[in-house]
Amino acid sequence: MHDRQALDAIYAHVQPLLGQGRVADYIPELAHVPREQFGMAIVKLDGEVLQVGAAEQRFSIQSISKLFALVLALQSEGEALWQRVGREPSGTPFNSLVQLEAEGGKPRNPFINAGALVVTDVLCSRFATPENALVGLMRRLSGNAALDYNLKVAQSERRHSDRNAAMAHFIASFGRLANPVDRVLDAYCSQCSIEMNCVELARAALLLAQHGSVPHSGERLLTPSLAKRISALMLTCGTYDAAGDFAFRVGLPAKSGVGGGIVALIPGRCGICVWSPGLDETGNSLAGTAALEMFTTLTERSIF
């Protein structure tokens, strides 16, 4: 099936799912987002955009920011970054602090919160305001100079960050944090609050689909090898503790956020983003995951 047909079929099929799932409610700003919304966009390497539903509606990218923060950190640190954060799946949610404790304060991968805090610490050492550096990257990748982070969301997030504070202090207690915990948490919360829409995120994902260069500008940000490796990491670790199941069902590198967004890609072909705020019990967008599974089934275009 063609991508256009697939999008339309998906849009029809996900309708019954749109009242389901549970919206992230740990901060009021996320809790009030209407759950029934759905958008999806595909941006091809040649720039063609296919979209359906609320694909131009901005949402809080949340953990999707971890993917692009990693891109920034790898640009500045190279492979040395892996001395500070691993690249293995983390097992169960139950294990988050367990594993930090068992492994001397080195987080398992950059896509769990503990690992993203270390990545943010790296960015705090490199940039005066890492949140602005990340906003800058997202503007370049999406081609939209107007996008920004949401200060109110960032501040609300910061007030509800005891668990992240616990992890940051714990990592610091192993001597593994270079900047003050408060500064790292401030930057981290700002990054999570960046607002983008499906079209912008699908376009940003072309960086990886195109193996490290920005399609509309030709600018090279990563070596092909490193871009492929980031995609591999998305597949094994990008969807919280459901990565195995997600790879099994969808078969694409992807990174999700509790704002309901999931960004994915088909190497050498296109960036994809889907958004729907209702989450399943693993914290991934319920309708979004279903849409992506349908997409690879209908188009027969997973990476496997």
Place this chain on the structure above:
Amino acid sequence: MHDRQALDAIYAHVQPLLGQGRVADYIPELAHVPREQFGMAIVKLDGEVLQVGAAEQRFSIQSISKLFALVLALQSEGEALWQRVGREPSGTPFNSLVQLEAEGGKPRNPFINAGALVVTDVLCSRFATPENALVGLMRRLSGNAALDYNLKVAQSERRHSDRNAAMAHFIASFGRLANPVDRVLDAYCSQCSIEMNCVELARAALLLAQHGSVPHSGERLLTPSLAKRISALMLTCGTYDAAGDFAFRVGLPAKSGVGGGIVALIPGRCGICVWSPGLDETGNSLAGTAALEMFTTLTERSIF
């Protein structure tokens, strides 16, 4: 670079690694295998075979048998199998029994020992002699009617199976084993002792590269969707606790064994097998992993 050139370049480059690593030594039959050996084979969908080194030397496939035992179990149980075993990466080795305990005796995936014991239990319910059923499958897939399991290795393995016995009894204590522990362990040890060479295993992997049908016979064993899903599982869980790192470095679905073999595949293109008995600290063939990483780098043909 072409596959033939790549194989030759790999063969030259791995020579310094062949004295390294540590041979599995928990049973005498494995401990005595000379560590310096190396072989690699690629079998394409059209049947063309490329090989280098000791690619026709038989070795003990060990945990590679878990991949094909899973194929048999999925053929007989379909998706219902996932009620008995999960499909998530397992985290650290440290966690093996921890996670069984925390998750009510349901193993995380079919490629860790606990999960493979459950898969074997399924086969024990289905076949009078599951080891023979698996040998039969391997004969069909490899096109070699003479291959078999090694009784002496199986018996030696059985005598050193306290840890597997602990896991099997533990699973049984949750009411999650249908057959007697001793029967399951007998079959499991026999399966692990099957002996094959790189060419045979690379040919067997075509089943997945070809999305579920046997290339030389055309026989369909799995739906395309299920074949792809098994490949996804190999990527996230196929190389013990190094799956994240392996995906990052190699970028191909693979399953390894402590006999030093690693079977891999490029979907829609070829099956691959590499063998070298020296293991790295994660239990995967040291030279084998290096060879596969070199292969995807030189040919620029990972799945990402």
Place this chain on the structure above:
Amino acid sequence: MHDRQALDAIYAHVQPLLGQGRVADYIPELAHVPREQFGMAIVKLDGEVLQVGAAEQRFSIQSISKLFALVLALQSEGEALWQRVGREPSGTPFNSLVQLEAEGGKPRNPFINAGALVVTDVLCSRFATPENALVGLMRRLSGNAALDYNLKVAQSERRHSDRNAAMAHFIASFGRLANPVDRVLDAYCSQCSIEMNCVELARAALLLAQHGSVPHSGERLLTPSLAKRISALMLTCGTYDAAGDFAFRVGLPAKSGVGGGIVALIPGRCGICVWSPGLDETGNSLAGTAALEMFTTLTERSIF
């Protein structure tokens, strides 16, 4: 309050509790014991016996056997025993196999199942039939030459011992078991099935109350120091994962069993045993724990 008055007051007060709790039901022989029964006995150093309720009704001593198996093992091994088993509380039930895994197969203390299996292994190396050796000790301590283990209960227990088998194989996988797992499990299950009544067990506990000698015979089995140390171990580890709470509420060294018995002692004064089959959620006799708490409250005679 005097002991006699206290016993009568306790008997009146526990009546409403006798329908409560849950009888151990993992084997039919235990599941069928009527839950409403209650007995309690105090035997003083001078031999005086005070009793109330069904204090002469025999019951399955179950884990109380761990206390006397430890006495036998310490007699034969002395302090060297502590190289094979620790003497620290075990934390949560959840941790049983976790801690074995984290601590190289050395159980935390001799009163959890894993530790008792190691103690039984020691006895298997020392005695042709360890269960008979333990029965012999219990006969000497209780002054009743007729008591024995219950073969039917032992066999039933043996058929439901997957979890203990898991632990025994796991310990063996660390090279920490000298005898075959099956032999250790046979002996262990026989020991647990010994049948005694409250008067007999209270008299047996005099060994520790009297600091190592048998009151009615004067025979010395343990040094005073070792006897006191075993009492200390009962206080910190004797009532499964409720040891802290039990010490807090009752304040006496004690060892409980899932048959509903709890044996306790006041050093230099008396042995105590209470029995009631209904268990609380920590596996200790519900009415029995309440009776002991009432006893130390009414008599103001805890060890603190």
Place this chain on the structure above:
Amino acid sequence: MHDRQALDAIYAHVQPLLGQGRVADYIPELAHVPREQFGMAIVKLDGEVLQVGAAEQRFSIQSISKLFALVLALQSEGEALWQRVGREPSGTPFNSLVQLEAEGGKPRNPFINAGALVVTDVLCSRFATPENALVGLMRRLSGNAALDYNLKVAQSERRHSDRNAAMAHFIASFGRLANPVDRVLDAYCSQCSIEMNCVELARAALLLAQHGSVPHSGERLLTPSLAKRISALMLTCGTYDAAGDFAFRVGLPAKSGVGGGIVALIPGRCGICVWSPGLDETGNSLAGTAALEMFTTLTERSIF
């Protein structure tokens, strides 16, 4: 042997131990305390004081403050306190954050850091300056109106409190902290920095030896039952992760601190304090533990 003789014998015997062990070095103020010092004091219910060595040398009481903070919290909250903190031993050090995670943020007992932070939170809700409330209690119990906390030590401790901050934020993330993390940590660090000597601490322990009343004033602070229960908690949880071993070897209720002090008591008889800064690998004073073991052996006066 009499107490006086025992003290002298102990003093002679511990001399070879005084160069051993390792002084707590996480803050400079503790790291610079000379390791060779040793003092011990016994204060009887009638007020008689026996002492040896540097028994009037002040030291940082550190975790011994947890015992008296618990007394204050129980005075104000009564048994309701146990809804916020448990009373079970904590298992291994490895488990500290593991168990908080597994048990919903409720610390296992008031003598591990996590539990003491909750106790301090309770005091923060009750007192404007909980550190002053605790100093006030210690003055009353020791009869010395001049003792105080050490501001420099408190501030240094506060600057090195990442691990405690991690635990406090983690507990807060479960909604289990009523006051801001910073305030709780400030009070906690001040409490730990109180400075006292062996005679003063042995006298303070009379509160528990005398079952809840202050011997020199007759003032009742706790019911006898509650005083005994606190002693039971000291026995099962008072010496970090060595409580089982300590109970086994020493057989007295005790609470230790990384400043090298250990306070203990014989119910109905005396308070005891020993101090020597060199710590064993479990964080308890090496010479202090040996001295207490020798004391109960020589006087034959453990609680068992």
